[in-house]
Amino acid sequence: MQDALMRWYDTHARVLPWRVPPDALAEGARPDPYFVWLSEVMLQQTTVAAVRDYFRRFTERWPSVTALAEAEDAEVMAEWAGLGYYARARNLLKCARAVATEHDGVFPDSEEGLRALPGIGPYTAAAIAAIAFDRPAAVLDGNIERVMSRLFAVTDPLPGSKPELRALAARLTPEVRPGCHAQALMDLGATICTPKSPACGICPLMPGCAGRKEGIAADLPAKAPKKAKPTRHGIAYLVRRKDGAVLLETRPPSGLLGGMLAWPGTDWTEDAPLEAPPLATDWHDPGLEVRHTFTHFHLRLALRMAVVGADAIPERGTFMPRAEFRPAALPTVMRKAHDLAAGAWEDATGD
Template identity: 65%
Template sequence: MKDSALSASLLGWYDRHARSMPWRVPPAERARGVLPDPYRVWLSEVMLQQTTVAAVRDYFHRFTTRWPEVAALAAAEDAEVMAEWAGLGYYARARNLLKGARAVVAEHGGRFPETREGLLTLPGVGPYTASAVAAIAFDEAATVVDGNVERVMARLFLVETPLPAAKPALTRLAETLTPEERPGDYAQAVMDLGATICTPRKPACGICPWREPCAARAAGVQAELPRRSPKAEKPVREGTVWVCLREDGAVLLETRPEKGLLGGMLGFPGTDWDRGKTDATPPLAAGWQAAPVEVRHTFTHFHLKLAVMVSRVPLDAQPARGRFQPREAFRPADLPTVMRKAWEAAMAADPR
């Protein structure tokens, strides 16, 4: 059974306190009939996966300025999109973004499917994204559950089962609150509540619209929920990259394989990251020198230690892998973060 009183009180709070987002139609405008742009909603939801609103804003602005509609993004070169994405992380999202845009154009005439089930047919769109776009862009009463919503539900209903085991129960509880009226505004309201009031540490219970019915607050354990099972320690992997500069300043780069970490991204030739550095084969014979500092970077599932080897080669050098990019066309900002760190380490060793 839906709890309409709780939903109504949260929507009233949202009408007064909704965050301003470049992809969001404010509740007052939505009430006047202004409809969200499904492309902007979808783009923002893909960008926001595993990433904060603060980090996404500038990327969203650049993407929508350069590719203002889904057809423009679908027609973009892969390398251009990957370069604009550089630094945002979780690069499979960028590859799926292109696949999704092209599917919308090729299979749906440039219009996004208007239901959760239809959206799930798009490449890279999973249950969360499909629910979010269906609710926010098309007002389908789809239940949207992200980390903020899980935290709110765990506290509101005093769910002490640790995450991730509690996820199914938290989703079912969230479904009991999803209203038939204004489901898009409600989805954004409950996420805003978690992001601004029901925060992980020191929740602002005194100004929360759900402070009275909140079971965790009544029990005095709101700051302790949701509980989490202990995380396994991340393994450490090692690898090597070779930063090679030609006499004319050109930089040796390669496009990484489509599948795997940093798939399709531009980077320096290197080893796999699941083996040590002793069996490394450089891309060409040269006087390689180790940079004085080792690059360290953390991915979702492991820590990486990367040795950086640096060399300068003559104009007639012929690498076995990769290609030389003229220095004037090379922008370190187009590289993923770990490769930018390798470039900085190389420049510290050979700044010419």
């Protein structure tokens, strides 16, 4: 099966901007650990399609880990906007600075050394060790979990079955070409052993797949029932000055959207939020509401709008000039509020 998997990968490996293809590896090329690390952080809970453009922009602007370490926090958070899970961006900077200052800009080449860095957990450490340094580390992402559960007919539901799946992945990890092995399993799960309607007929692991033999492959991996997500409520205050400047604040460094630019607003609570406007003015309720889903809850964010004069002094937040404001630099939920309110600014003035 290992030989069949490698033959398949050598022919069908996905072309990804952070990956060194098998033929280039055979000729002596080596992956850039910075590229591998950056892509793995970006890919956590995010699709390859969504990550491609972000990866390209990041590596064009900050082509090395030392360049990223020297970047301003606000610039990195702005480039990350829209990719979600913003704690990853904060940990990205912490890790880059640790590599730059404590390791002379060189990533450790072992799982143990990588796990000592900020924001790098067991999966990411194993992926970097295998892909960047060709260490025989057992990599277990969502695609590989699915392949393992089907290949060995593991019927216990996730997440409880993770330890067993990790042990199975470790058992199959070879000493030769472990980085290609890990990427081959990722590609197999992404293109053939897919969540729905797996293409078993063209799978290189089909002859040894216990799930297929038992007729249960398409039903695996089993998953424990998800708990219903609660709904939280909040208010966002969108303020525009008559010269076009908008009122924004930087959220606290920890917590959801930590360190990101945002519209001033209330806390997000399961009860009705208490009004907390950032300045005293005539507020307009356009009857608009942003709906957004985070990992653990749904959010319903009511909008309040106002247009104020140049002499307005906010109690919190800072006016950003129109020429400097980029809606794309806002996190997704805040950009939704901007887009939703774009046609209602005139109503806020009463004109």
